[in-house]
Amino acid sequence: MSHPAAPYDALLLCSFGGPNRTEDVVPFLRNVVRGKGIPDERLEEVGEHYFAFDGKSPINEQNLALRAALAAELRERGVELPVLWGNRNWHPYTVDTLRDAVAFGARRILVLVTSAYASYSGSRQYREHLAAAVSELGVDAEGLEIDVLRPFFNDPGFVDANTDAVLAAVEQLPAGEGVHIAYVTHSIPDTMQDASAATGPGYREQHEDVRAAIDATLRERGLTVTSSLSYCSRSGDPRTPWLEPDVNDHLAQLAEDGVTRVVIAPIGFISDHMEVAWDLDTEAMETARELGMDAARAATAGIAPVFVSGLVDLVLERAARERGEEPQVTVRGQLPAFPDVAPPGSCRMRHGEVTGIPVLAGTAD
Ligand SMILES: CC1=C(CCC(=O)O)c2cc3nc(cc4[nH]c(cc5[nH]c(cc1n2)c(C)c5CCC(=O)O)c(CCC(=O)O)c4C)C(CCC(=O)O)=C3C
Numbered sequence: 001m002s003h004p005a006a007p008y009d010a011l012l013l014c015s016f017g018g019p020n021r022t023e024d025v026v027p028f029l030r031n032v033v034r035g036k037g038i039p040d041e042r043l044e045e046v047g048e049h050y051f052a053f054d055g056k057s058p059i060n061e062q063n064l065a066l067r068a069a070l071a072a073e074l075r076e077r078g079v080e081l082p083v084l085w086g087n088r089n090w091h092p093y094t095v096d097t098l099r100d101a102v103a104f105g106a107r108r109i110l111v112l113v114t115s116a117y118a119s120y121s122g123s124r125q126y127r128e129h130l131a132a133a134v135s136e137l138g139v140d141a142e143g144l145e146i147d148v149l150r151p152f153f154n155d156p157g158f159v160d161a162n163t164d165a166v167l168a169a170v171e172q173l174p175a176g177e178g179v180h181i182a183y184v185t186h187s188i189p190d191t192m193q194d195a196s197a198a199t200g201p202g203y204r205e206q207h208e209d210v211r212a213a214i215d216a217t218l219r220e221r222g223l224t225v226t227s228s229l230s231y232c233s234r235s236g237d238p239r240t241p242w243l244e245p246d247v248n249d250h251l252a253q254l255a256e257d258g259v260t261r262v263v264i265a266p267i268g269f270i271s272d273h274m275e276v277a278w279d280l281d282t283e284a285m286e287t288a289r290e291l292g293m294d295a296a297r298a299a300t301a302g303i304a305p306v307f308v309s310g311l312v313d314l315v316l317e318r319a320a321r322e323r324g325e326e327p328q329v330t331v332r333g334q335l336p337a338f339p340d341v342a343p344p345g346s347c348r349m350r351h352g353e354v355t356g357i358p359v360l361a362g363t364a365d
């Protein structure tokens with residue numbers, strides 16, 4: 001029998017990156033907004049949330065924890081597959097990790113992007129980034145082949161971890177009748193939403209599918225549930241339309257409608273990074289308090305064993321398909337599993353225009 005992770009010889013956790021201390025904040029943000037000509041003074045303002053946390057984003061420690069959990073789960077299953085880590089916008093940069101991996105003999109690498117949903121920001125932008133990293137490596141990357149795991153929003157491990165978290169949050173609320181689950185994700189520009197829906201279910205529709213799947217389980221458990229999807233963390237020009245409603249406006253509307261018990265469930269995020277810490281734990285929870293609601297924030301998937309185990313299943317499933325086998329694929333919700341290779345035209349940038357920017361694991365059109 002072949003090695004369960006063959007043909008891969010490494011798994012690369014590829015994430016956004018975040019600053020570790022005050023001095024990192026502006027250089028990190030320069031990377032994030034690269035090429036947009038935004039002056040440093042403006043970045044000092046954009047970095048306000050990071051400065052409020054002494055310049056330290058929680059995201060790096062979360063990725064280290066996820067890497068350790070993935071490595072432990074692989075080891076437990078007797079699978080030898082090193083788990084590497086590289087970021088788009090801060091150390092360790094993907095290009096550096098890849099250079100080391102190649103020097104250590106890696107030739108086929110599978111990438112796990114730390115966004116569960118497909119959109120330009122969570123999907124194609126990472127594939128552009130990987131192509132740029134390989135191109136920067138030049139001859140050093142000769143013979144290197146990189147695949148990217150499909151978006152995993154409807155993976156049973158991810159959905160079940162979120163379901164468990166919502167159930168635990170309901171338990172935290174004072175006793176009462178009925179509960180509203182306010183599912184929350186990162187807002188994106190309407191144009192990016194439209195582009196995400198060009199070749200398959202769009203960003204919003206992917207979230208709606210997860211919402212319905214979790215709701216169904218909650219009702220099976222006997223809970224009286226209403227629910228909604230709202231958005232956080234919009235940025236940019238206020239005249240540009242982004243997905244709405246904003247979670248704070250939405251909570252006010254819910255209060256007006258007589259909702260008194262609410263669970264804020266950040267299904268759009270795989271861990272408690274800055275958006276969750278600031279926009280939800282700081283702002284949205286305060287909004288709920290001011291509105292006199294009983295509110296609890298559901299945990300993100302983080303390193304919940306069911307989530308980590310689901311990710312390892314995904315890795316082994318993809319490896320098996322690369323070997324020409326037909327492993328069983330299980331999803332929650334109504335949408336199918338996304339394809340291994342993103343179809344041409346998928347998740348283009350804001351306006352769906354063809355940029356010609358090279359991508360890995362897919363075509364540039
Ligand atoms: C859909 C989505 C996810 C996926 C959800 C997920 O992966 O969880 C995500 C992840 C993240 N985004 C992050 C940080 C930032 N995102 C920015 C800007 C933007 N994000 C957008 C969307 C998303 N972003 C968009 C449409 C913009 C506007 C710029 C543009 O139109 O292209 C900016 C620039 C400043 C600003 O505009 O606010 C920053 C600093 C961090 C790190 C957090 C930490 O440090 O803990 C993470 C994981």
Ligand SMILES: [Fe+2]
Pocket residue numbers: 121
């Ligand atoms: Fe972002």
